[in-house]
Each structure stands twice: as structure tokens, then as C-alpha cells.
Amino acid sequence: MLDAKIPAGALDDKWTDYKGHCKLVNPANKRKLEVIVIGTGLAGASAAASLGEMGYKVKAFCFQDSPRRAHSIAAQGGINAAKNYQNDGDSVFRLFYDTIKGGDYRSRESNVHRLAEVSANIIDQCVAQGVPFAREYGGLLSNRSFGGTQVQRTFYAAGQTGQQLLIGAYQALERQVALGNVKMYSRHEMLEIVKIDGKAVGIIARDLITGKLERHFGHATLLCSGGYGNVFYLSTNAMGSNVTAAWKAHKKGAAFANPCYTQIHPTCIPVSGDHQSKLTLMSESLRNDGRIWVPKQKGDSRKPNEIPEEERDYYLERRYPAFGNLVPRDVASRAAKERCDEGYGVGSSKQAVYLDFSEAIIRYGKIEAGKEGNDHASQEDLIKLGKDVVKEKYGNLFDMYAKITGEDPYEVPMRIYPAVHYTMGGLWVDYELQTNVPGLYALGEANFSDHGANRLGASALMQGLADGYFVLPYTVGNYLADEIYNKAVATSHAAFEEAEKEVSDRINRLMNIKGKQTVESFHKRLGKIMWNKCGMARNAQGLQEAITEIQALKKEFWSDVKIPGSIDEMNPELDKANRVADFIELGELMCKDALNRNESCGGHFREEYQTPDGEALRDDANYMYVAAWEYAGESNWNLIKEPLVYDVIKPTQRNYK
Amino acid sequence: MNLNLKVWRQKNTATKGGFKLYRVENISSEMSFLEMFDVLNEQLIHEGEDPITFDHDCREGICGACSMYIDGKPHGPWQANTTCQLHMRAFKDGDTIVVEPWRANAFPVIKDLMVDRTAFDRIIQAGGYISVNTGNAVDGNALPIPKDDADASFAAAMCIGCGACVAACKNSSAMLFLSAKVSHLALLPQGNPERKSRVVNMLAQMDKEGFGACTNTGACEATCPKEISLTNIARLNQEYLVASLTDNK
Numbered sequence: 001m002l003d004a005k006i007p008a009g010a011l012d013d014k015w016t017d018y019k020g021h022c023k024l025v026n027p028a029n030k031r032k033l034e035v036i037v038i039g040t041g042l043a044g045a046s047a048a049a050s051l052g053e054m055g056y057k058v059k060a061f062c063f064q065d066s067p068r069r070a071h072s073i074a075a076q077g078g079i080n081a082a083k084n085y086q087n088d089g090d091s092v093f094r095l096f097y098d099t100i101k102g103g104d105y106r107s108r109e110s111n112v113h114r115l116a117e118v119s120a121n122i123i124d125q126c127v128a129q130g131v132p133f134a135r136e137y138g139g140l141l142s143n144r145s146f147g148g149t150q151v152q153r154t155f156y157a158a159g160q161t162g163q164q165l166l167i168g169a170y171q172a173l174e175r176q177v178a179l180g181n182v183k184m185y186s187r188h189e190m191l192e193i194v195k196i197d198g199k200a201v202g203i204i205a206r207d208l209i210t211g212k213l214e215r216h217f218g219h220a221t222l223l224c225s226g227g228y229g230n231v232f233y234l235s236t237n238a239m240g241s242n243v244t245a246a247w248k249a250h251k252k253g254a255a256f257a258n259p260c261y262t263q264i265h266p267t268c269i270p271v272s273g274d275h276q277s278k279l280t281l282m283s284e285s286l287r288n289d290g291r292i293w294v295p296k297q298k299g300d301s302r303k304p305n306e307i308p309e310e311e312r313d314y315y316l317e318r319r320y321p322a323f324g325n326l327v328p329r330d331v332a333s334r335a336a337k338e339r340c341d342e343g344y345g346v347g348s349s350k351q352a353v354y355l356d357f358s359e360a361i362i363r364y365g366k367i368e369a370g371k372e373g374n375d376h377a378s379q380e381d382l383i384k385l386g387k388d389v390v391k392e393k394y395g396n397l398f399d400m401y402a403k404i405t406g407e408d409p410y411e412v413p414m415r416i417y418p419a420v421h422y423t424m425g426g427l428w429v430d431y432e433l434q435t436n437v438p439g440l441y442a443l444g445e446a447n448f449s450d451h452g453a454n455r456l457g458a459s460a461l462m463q464g465l466a467d468g469y470f471v472l473p474y475t476v477g478n479y480l481a482d483e484i485y486n487k488a489v490a491t492s493h494a495a496f497e498e499a500e501k502e503v504s505d506r507i508n509r510l511m512n513i514k515g516k517q518t519v520e521s522f523h524k525r526l527g528k529i530m531w532n533k534c535g536m537a538r539n540a541q542g543l544q545e546a547i548t549e550i551q552a553l554k555k556e557f558w559s560d561v562k563i564p565g566s567i568d569e570m571n572p573e574l575d576k577a578n579r580v581a582d583f584i585e586l587g588e589l590m591c592k593d594a595l596n597r598n599e600s601c602g603g604h605f606r607e608e609y610q611t612p613d614g615e616a617l618r619d620d621a622n623y624m625y626v627a628a629w630e631y632a633g634e635s636n637w638n639l640i641k642e643p644l645v646y647d648v649i650k651p652t653q654r655n656y657k
Numbered sequence: 658m659n660l661n662l663k664v665w666r667q668k669n670t671a672t673k674g675g676f677k678l679y680r681v682e683n684i685s686s687e688m689s690f691l692e693m694f695d696v697l698n699e700q701l702i703h704e705g706e707d708p709i710t711f712d713h714d715c716r717e718g719i720c721g722a723c724s725m726y727i728d729g730k731p732h733g734p735w736q737a738n739t740t741c742q743l744h745m746r747a748f749k750d751g752d753t754i755v756v757e758p759w760r761a762n763a764f765p766v767i768k769d770l771m772v773d774r775t776a777f778d779r780i781i782q783a784g785g786y787i788s789v790n791t792g793n794a795v796d797g798n799a800l801p802i803p804k805d806d807a808d809a810s811f812a813a814a815m816c817i818g819c820g821a822c823v824a825a826c827k828n829s830s831a832m833l834f835l836s837a838k839v840s841h842l843a844l845l846p847q848g849n850p851e852r853k854s855r856v857v858n859m860l861a862q863m864d865k866e867g868f869g870a871c872t873n874t875g876a877c878e879a880t881c882p883k884e885i886s887l888t889n890i891a892r893l894n895q896e897y898l899v900a901s902l903t904d905n906k
Contacts, residue, residue, distance in 0.1 A: 050791040065712060066778050068818055069720040085798060121794070128794035130787045130845050132811035139801025157811055163719055164814060171786035178782035186775065209767055238714040272687045277695055278716045400718060403735070403742045404689075469791045518702050520695070564702050569669065570710055570768040573702070 002255060002628055002642050005430040006110045011648050015114045018431075019474055023481035030055035033480050034488060036203055036218035038190045038245045040067030042162075042461060043444025044224030045169035046468025052176030054473060056480075059216055060173065061185045061205055063240055063575075068170040071226060071238040072464060075162025076283035076397065077146065078154035079126075079461040081119040086143050090151040092116045097649060099459060102148040102328050103424070103452020104602035104618065105651035106258070108626075108644060110431055111449045118470040119462055123155055125469055129168040133157050145288050146457040148328035148656075154458045159283050159397045165461055169468070188214070189575065190245045193221065193252045193440065194499045200252075200440035201489050202496065204503050208575060211568040213500050215491035219483040220439045220476055223249055224468070227423035227445040229262065231583045231590065232535070233527020235420035236268060236281040242579040243586050246427050246446050254435040255628035255640060257448035258425035259586065260594035263455055263603045264536050265421035266332035269404055269414075270352040279419040280404055282355070282397055284457040287325045289360035289390070290414070292316050292332070294344040294353050304346070304354055304413045315339055323656040330454045330603045330616070331656060333418035337536050338614060340417070347415045356413035361386035418536060422460060424451040424603065425593075428628040428642075432475035433467060439483075441476065443467035448626070453602025507567055510577050515560030519577045522557050526550065526580070526587055534591050539607040543595040550588045551635060557584060589629060589637060596639065599623045611653075620651055658684050658750035662697065664709055665757045667766050670773075674766065676755075690733065690743040691716060691723065711770040718742040718882065721817030724824070725770055726757040731821035731880045739819065739882045759820050761829035763867040774820050776866040777834060783862035784855035785838040787847050806844050813840035815883040822877035822885075828869030833877035835863055836893035837885045843896055853900035860897060 007014045025033065033056050037048040040062040048060040062070060082095040096116040100107060123141070127133065133155050134142040143152040157164040176182040185205065192204035194215070202217040228243035229235035250256045267282045293312045300307065315335055317324045327335075336353050339345065346352050362379075365386030369377035377385070387410050391398065398409045405415070427435050427442035429449055434441050444464040451459065489495075533546035557580070565571040600609040600616035601623070609617045626642040659682045667674025681697050688696075691713050698708035714722040723740040727733035733743040748754065756770065764772040814837070822833035839856050842848030848855075871890060878887040 046791075053790040064714060064720075064722065065774055066818065068778075069714055069722050071715060071720070074715045074717055074719050083797070121792075123797045124794035125789075125791060127797040127800075128787065128789040128847055130810075130814075130842050130847050132807050132814050132841070132845065133797075134811075135802060135804045135807040137804050139803050139807075140798050157814075160719065160815065163817075164811070167814060171781060172789075172791075174778060174781045175786040175788060177778075184778070186778075236717075238720060239716060240714050273685055275685060275688050275692050275696065277689070277692050280717045399737075400742070403718075403738065403744065406744070406746055473791065518699055520699060562702060564705070565707050570771065572710055573708060 002428060002436055002640050003430065004108065004642060005432060006108070007431065011109060011113050014110050015117055022474060022478040025477050025481050025484065027055050029484045031057065033057065033219045033483060034059065034217060035476070036216055036221040037061065037224060038203070038222065039070065039224035039226060039446070040170070040173065041070035041072035041224060041226055041444060042166055042169055042464030043446070043468045044070070044222070045166065045173045046465050047222055047224060047443055047472050048182050049169060049172035049176050050469055050473045051476070052179070052181035055181070058176070058182040059185065059218065060182055061188045061190055063187065063189045063208065065186055067173055067184060067186065068167065070166060071241050072166045072461070073163045074238065075461055076159045076281065077285040078144065078156035078161045078458040079122065079165065080146065080153050080456070080458045081123045081155060081462065082116055082153060083120050083123060085141060086152045088151045090153050094151065095119060095153065098149045099450065099456060100452065100649050101654060102456035103454055104616065104654055105452065105620070105624070105646070106601050106644065107450055107452030109646060109648060114471065115450050115463060115466050118466045121470055122462060122465045126165060126168050129172060131157065131164045131168040144285060145326060147284055147287065147326045147332070148323070148456045156285065159285070159394060162461060165465065169465070191248065191503045191578065192499045193249050193437070194495050195252055195437065196489060196493070196495045199438045202491065204496070204499050206503070209570050211571065213503055215496045215500060217488050217491055219480055219486065220441065222441045222443055222472065223427065223446050224443045225446050227426065228583070228586055229420045229423050231526065231587050232420040232530045233523050234271065234276060234279050234531070236265060236279050239278060242582070244579050244582045246442070247582040247586055249427060249435065249437065249440060251631050252437065253631070254437045254440060255428040255630050256425070256589065257428035257626050257628045258453070258593065259590045259629065260534065260597060260604050261424035261453050261602065262420060263329055263422040263424060264333045264418045266329055266336055266418050267355060267416045268419035268421070269401065270347060270349060270417040280400065281419070281421060282401060282414060282416060284329070286355060286394060286397065289393070290325065290355040290357050291359060292325055292353055292355055294339045294346060298343040304356070313344070320656045327656045328454055328456060333536060334605060334614070336418055352415040352417045354413035355416045357390055357409065358413070361390055364389035422455055424448065424453060424455055428626070432478060433472055434475070434479065439479065441472060443472055453604055507574070507578070510561070510574065510581070511563055511567055513559065513561050513563070515562045517560050518562055519573055519580050522553065522561060523580045523583070525553060526584055529553070530587050530590070534587070534594055537605050537607050538594050540595060543591045546591045547588055550584060550591065554584045557581065588635060592637065593627055593629065596627060597623055615653070618653070658686065658745070658748065660684055660748065660751070661753040663753060663755045664770070666709070666769055669768055670765050684745055686744070686746045688745045689716065689741060690725070690727070690745065691741050693745055709770060710768040713741055716741040719817060721819040724759050724772065724819055724821070726759060726824055728755050731759065731824040732882055737882055737884050759824035761823045761868070763829065763831070764820060764823065774818070776868070777818050777820065777831070779866065780831065780835060780859055780862045781838065784851065784858040785842070787842060788851060800846055802845060810841050810844035813837045813844070813885065813889055816885050817883055819882065821880050821882060823868065825876040825880040826869065827874065827876070828872060830871045831863050831866070831868040832871035832890050832893065833881065833885055833887070835859055836889035839893045839896055840889040843892065852896065853904050856893065856896040857900050857904065
């Protein structure tokens with residue numbers, strides 16, 4: 001049994017009551033307590049900085065050369081907060097409701113409500129740190145719309161919101177490093193959790209430059225290591241993003257929840273060839289102004305600008321008039337796949353749809369011309385004026401598109417296709433963000449808790465910072481208050497020795513395979529299996545096949561992988577081999593989870609379970625639970641169900657029509 | 658297309674490095690520069706040679722990890738671009754491309770094309786922040802900031818910390834990097850209380866790290882992938898002058 005430790009009382013009061021009653025640690029004791037933070041993205045950097053400010057002794061680890069490069073930096077569109085600055089009826093309840101509904105009623109009410117409650121504090125904190133959010137001429141903060149909502153609650157900094165928020169958290173972290181409260185370990189990778197009497201007491205990390213293994217003690221360990229989208233090989237994740245830290249925790253007892261919930265983002269630059277190493281996202285914010293369409297005629301090979309208006313099918317506007325181009329990501333992705341599968345796709349691969357800005361350019365052009373009192377501007381002038389507005393809003397995204405594709409999106413519509421972007425599943429955590437291993441916490445994308453089966457746009461940044469700045473600093477105290485009686489365990493303890501031996505044995509085993517196939521080739525093959533059989537649409541037969549194929553791939557990997565170089569040096573191939581080995585195991589669990597969930601919900605679409613018009617068909621009677629998997633040996637897991645109880649919201653079929 | 662590559666190989670910081678010649682074939686113009694390196698590395702692994710180590714992560718031009726000095730230019734021939742976003746359309750069949758790591762005393766080579774840029778983190782530690790603990794903030798709209806100031810601050814804050822400015826500078830100066838941070842924070846009212854100590858301490862740290870002085874050549878601005886403007890250096894100088902003339906310490 002897993003106890004989510006949801007506080008009693010009314011939903012609105014739970015968090016306030018919790019904060020009023022949780023245990024505290026006095027300042028003198030904080031200095032004696034050590035906390036390990038793995039990962040320095042939004043969740044990790046904000047947690048490490050906040051804990052440092054509070055007086056804890058913090059050690060932070062990242063595999064990049066600097067904490068500033070964590071993949072949160074690549075988030076483009078924005079961050080949600082229930083500020084209601086636009087006076088359009090937003091509130092904590094609406095943000096809570098939209099998030100639960102967007103997640104297709106598969107997330108925990110209490111956690112999501114807390115997220116909505118602290119969302120406003122995040123914006124305040126970031127502004128105080130000097131995050132240069134977009135502003136209106138009056139000097140006040142600007143907002144825009146995102147998918148799955150009907151209010152404007154998204155704060156942004158052009159198309160670089162993640163970068164600006166991460167730099168804010170990074171600077172707060174570096175300030176704590178300078179003050180001596182945080183010790184930073186960059187180019188380090190966590191490779192094992194150390195446990196004594198069931199509690200997490202530290203980690204084994206590898207210095208990626210020297211290859212040396214290190215032992216680190218912590219009264220508590222926070223995993224802020226991000227998502228596992230790279231299990232698909234091609235995704236919008238950074239090349240280094242990996243599941244290793246979370247997977248090690250899982251194999252040491254932490255349950256892994258809802259692994260099959262993957263978010264496929266609708267607007268990415270399509271795959272161009274076999275050489276492709278990653279996919280690039282075009283922010284959801286583009287759907288504020290871009291219209292998505294395909295030709296009405298199958299296999300139409302005319303250039304987009306030659307296809308007249310009446311021969312274009314704006315299929316999202318047609319199918320979902322209420323939300324139009326701003327339906328949630330899972331809905332938009334499936335709709336694109338449906339059109340392409342039916343033969344309406346565009347571009348040379350026919351696996352793409354158009355995202356068209358021509359109408360927005362004219363619309364903005366008219367507004368600008370109107371400001372100048374010019375009611376008779378020529379089409380050319382309108383286009384010129386409109387382009388300037390579009391450039392200010394989305395310039396960096398348009399530039400990125402042009403560099404990658406060699407086409408000018410101001411002149412021809414973008415070609416886009418869905419790609420793996422985010423993983424809603426992750427380590428199971430309770431209300432306090434603690435896994436079922438005492439002393440081990442998971443924050444941000446690494447946990448499963450807030451987004452259900454589908455995350456709304458601009459909510460990942462919100463969750464990462466909520467967990468790190470405003471939730472964990474309270475909840476970890478509730479655990480550490482009892483740890484003041486426990487002295488730091490010496491890293492010469494047998495538990496550390498054993499854990500280090502496990503890690504070094506595995507590394508030696510990998511290096512000694514000396515096979516013929518490269519790590520990269522295995523990763524690519526795993527990705528293909530996952531994308532074809534556990535991707536945007538899944539079915540029981542495909543998933544069963546995938547499990548068999550992955551098991552065979554695992555065997556092949558452990559007998560034929562080729563890793564050059566040696567252990568005691570900078571060896572990126574070895575680092576990658578460690579990660580791919582874990583991805584292979586995770587892939588199997590994802591398929592198992594998808595196979596178990598005989599329903600469609602959010603990003604998990606089982607072809608057998610759909611409505612007559614192709615929408616996801618949930619089965620609340622049988623699957624309204626969190627599927628938490630407990631590791632029970634090779635290719636073997638026990639399913640623990642955490643029932644989801646909805647006290648406030650009444651689940652219905654999601655309707656965006 | 659088929660290409661010849663002249664790549665800097667160096668086993669570690671202590672060992673002397675040198676160029677080595679490689680040939681890659683059937684490279685598509687759609688590939689990114691790093692994908693071309695992926696092809697080369699796969700080839701090297703199959704041939705039993707050590708693959709080339711280089712920094713890279715997001716591959717969408719924002720994390721600032723990638724750092725190759727290509728044909729005498731940081732990040733290669735395209736304007737306002739990072740190595741990962743450079744595509745092979747920029748080259749033609751038969752070209753010989755020379756690839757080196759960033760060259761600066763303050764950025765020692767770790768291996769091959771990978772350098773140690775932690776000096777940048779230490780410069781930020783010296784004052785590149787606003788001292789506000791979590792929970793201290795007032796409402797985000799309590800203090801209006803003129804849009805032009807916010808925009809100028811954002812333009813400076815776009816710096817990705819890649820170090821191309823240092824690699825491009827004949828003096829290996831970090832002034833563009835430093836000035837971007839000083840400008841980002843000095844242009845905002847929230848940055849005001851610490852603006853004097855910030856600029857003084859960050860400059861001192863820059864000198865301590867072994868970066869050179871600025872002679873206003875502008876190579877940094879010309880090569881910056883995020884087009885950070887040289888006017889930030891002017892602002893930095895102004896901030897420094899005011900701080901040194903009026904600081905009471």
C-alpha cells in the first residue's frame with residue numbers, strides 16, 4: 001500500500017493547514033543537516049537555492065558543465081499563474097480545474113490545488129530576482145493564452161521563458177554557492193542511491209572528468225533529474241536528458257508511477273532523415289496566432305501558397321470550434337496524426353501539417369496601420385507592418401525554424417508534426433513529494449504528481465518552481481525534524497561500500513563486453529520500437545510485441561555493445577551506455593503500464609478505446625487510479641494502485657468542442 | 658557531400674594536443690554540424706579509434722554547451738548562431754573544415770574540443786544575482802518597469818554563457834559576458850541596491866580568472882550567437898566608473 005498522506009480538511013485549506021502544523025527545524029539544527037540535490041533545472045536549482053537560504057548544508061549535482069545548462073532552459077512559451085491580471089475571470093480554482101481537466105482526470109486533486117495556490121508566488125519571486133518578463137507599455141506584466149484554457153494567464157519572456165526562469169534560479173543558486181551554503185558538483189552523474197535500514201542516506205556519484213566514483217552522505221536526497229522522453233531516442237529533450245537517477249531510485253525501492261503517460265507535442269519541426277539526433281519544438285504559443293491546416297484534397301502536391309483558401313481544411317477549428325487551434329496538446333497531436341494517416345499530410349515525407357501565420361500578419365498589419373491613422377494601407381504595407389509585430393512576438397522561433405529547415409516562415413507556412421516532449425509519469429510521491437523510500441524526494445518532471453495523463457502548456461515551469469521554491473522547503477523539514485537526532489553516516493559505512501561496488505561492477509561489465517555495435521545504434525533501435533508501438537497510438541498487440549522486442553534488445557545490448565576508451569577518463573560513450581541501459585529497462589515498464597491501462601486518457605491513447613469520433617475514451621470505473629510499479633527483479637514489477645478520489649471536481653468526458 | 662576535417666585532439670588538460678585529419682562521406686546538407694560529428698564518431702568507434710569529445714546538450718541553440726571554433730570563427734560561419742544550429746548547407750562538397758576548442762587561458766581544455774568554463778560560474782558567484790531569498794517578494798506588478806527598460810534588460814539577459822565572446826577576442830576578455838549580466842540587472846529597479854558592489858566584484862573576479870582586458874575591437878559582438886550588443890560594455894564601464902567614484906567602502 002502506498003499512503004499519499006493527503007491532509008484532511010477542505011481542499012482549499014489543506015496546504016495552509018499543513019504548513020501550520022508541519023514540524024520545523026531550528027536554525028542551529030539546519031546547519032547540521034545535509035541535503036543532496038540531483039539535477040539543477042528549475043526544480044533542482046530552486047530547491048537547492050531555497051534550502052541553502054534556509055541554512056541547510058546542500059550539495060547539488062548536475063551532469064552538465066554548469067548548472068545553468070539544465071534542460072529547463074529550452075522551455076519556450078511561458079509559465080502559468082493564477083494572477084488574474086487580465087481581469088478575465090481567472091482564479092486559483094480555475095487554474096486547478098483546467099489542470100485537472102487537461103490531465104484527463106488522472107491527477108491528485110490535493111497536489112494540483114496546492115500547485116495553483118502557489119503559482120502566483122512564483123511570478124512574484126521571479127520578478128524580484130530580476131527575471132525580465134514581457135511587459136506592456138504601462139510597465140505591467142504581459143500575458144498570453146496557452147492551450148486548454150480560456151483565460152490569459154501565461155507569463156513569458158519572448159520565446160525564452162525557460163531560459164530566463166532558469167537563469168533566475170541559477171543566480172540564486174550561485175549566490176548560495178558563494179555564501180558557502182551550497183557545494184556545487186558539475187559534470188557529475190548520480191549512479192546509485194545508498195540506503196540504510198530502508199532510509200535513503202546518500203548517493204554514489206561519478207566524476208565524469210576523471211571517472212572516479214564518489215560517496216556522498218545526505219540526511220535527505222532530492223531527485224530533480226527531469227523526464228525520460230529520450231527513451232524514444234528522438235524527442236525535444238536535450239541529448240543528455242536521462243532517466244538514470246530516477247531509475248536507480250526505482251530499483252532501490254521507489255515506485256514508478258504512470259510510466260506510459262507521455263506527452264507528444266503537436267508543433268515540432270518534422271523529421272528530415274535518418275541522421276537526425278533530436279527534434280526541435282516550435283512553442284505552443286505559436287498557436288495563439290498560427291492556424292493549422294492541411295489541403296482538403298488528398299495528396300495535394302501544390303505549394304502551400306498556391307492552395308486557395310476554400311481548399312484548405314483548418315481541421316482543429318472545424319472539429320473544436322470552442323478552443324480551435326488552442327486545444328490541449330494531446331488532442332492537437334492526435335488530430336494531426338489522423339489527417340496524415342488519412343493521406344492529407346504535406347511536405348516531402350507527407351508526415352507534416354501547416355502552421356500558417358499569413359492571416360495573423362495581415363491582422364496585426366491592420367492594427368498597426370490603424371494606429372498610424374492609415375485606413376487605406378496597401379497589402380504590401382500591411383504585410384510589412386504585420387511581419388514586424390510577428391517578429392517581435394516570435395522572432396527567435398522563426399529564426400530557429402529558418403536555420404533548421406532552410407525555409408522562411410514569414411513567407412511560407414511552417415511544416416510541423418508531433419514529437420515526444422514531456423513525460424507526465426515519474427517517481428511516485430506523496431503529498432510531501434517524498435517517494436515511498438523515506439528520505440528520498442522527487443521534484444519537477446521527475447515525479448508524477450500534478451499533470452495526470454496530459455500536461456497543459458506553460459505548466460511544467462510552474463510545477464518545477466512550485467516544487468522547488470514553495471513546496472519542498474516546507475515538506476522536507478517535516479522529515480528532517482526527526483533527523484536531528486541522527487549524525488551524518490560516515491561514507492566508509494558498509495552500505496556505501498556495497499553501493500559503490502555495485503556501480504563499479506556494472507561499469508566494468510559494460511566496458512568488458514567489447515562487442516560490435518555502438519551505444520547510439522542501440523538507442524536508435526529502442527526509440528523506433530517505442531515510437532512505433534508505445535507512441536501516439538498504442539494497442540495491446542503492438543505493446544506485447546514491443547515488450548518481447550525490448551527484452552531481446554536488452555540481451556543483445558549486454559552482449560554486443562561496444563564502448564571505446566577507458567573508465568578513468570572523460571568518456572561520453574560510457575556515460576551514454578549507462579543511460580541507454582536504463583532506458584531499455586524503462587521502455588519495457590512503459591509498455592507494460594500501457595498494456596495494463598485498458599482505456600484511453602490524455603497522452604495515453606489505446607486504439608481499442610475511443611469514441612465514434614475518435615476521442616479518448618476513459619474507463620473511470622476501472623482505471624481511476626495511479627499505477628505505481630514496484631521493482632521486483634529483472635523484467636518483473638508489482639502493480640500498486642493508488643485510487644484517485646475526486647471530492648471537488650466531477651470527472652466528465654473532456655469537451656473542447 | 659564528402660568533407661575533410663582537421664580536428665584538434667587532446668587527451669586531457671595535462672597532455673599536449675594536435676590536429677588530426679579525418680574524412681566523412683555522404684553528408685546530407687540537412688544535417689546539423691553536430692550530427693555530422695555524430696557520423697564521424699560512429700565511424701571512429703567502428704574503426705577502434707577514440708571518438709571526439711565535445712560539449713553539447715540541447716541542440717537547439719539555447720543551453721550554451723556547444724563550443725566549437727570552426728574555420729577560425731567561434732560557432733562557425735553563420736551570423737548569430739550556435740554550433741548546434743549550424744547546418745551543413747553552409748559547406749560544399751570537398752571542403753576542408755578546421756575545428757578547434759575555445760582557446761583561452763581561463764578555459765583550459767578538458768579533452769579534445771571540450772573546455773572548462775567554470776570561470777563563468779565563479780564570475781556570477783561574485784555578484785551576478787539579486788539577493789532575494791525565497792518568500793521575500795512583493796506582488797509582481799507592485800513595481801512597474803518601463804517596457805523599454807524591461808526589453809533592454811531582456812536583450813542582455815539572453816546571453817547563453819557559451820564563451821564564444823572570449824574565444825573570439827584576441828585578448829580572451831570576458832567583458833561581453835560580464836557586461837550582459839551587469840546590464841541585465843542594472844537596468845531593472847530590483848537590481849539597484851547592489852549595482853555598485855556587483856560591478857566591482859564581478860570585474861575583480863574576471864581579472865582573477867585570467868581573462869584579458871577589453872580593447873573595444875568588437876569581435877565578441879560580431880560572433881555572439883545571441884547578438885549581445887557592445888553597448889553593454891559601454892554600460893559596464895559607466896557602471897564601474899560611477900561605482901568606483903562613489904562607493905563609500
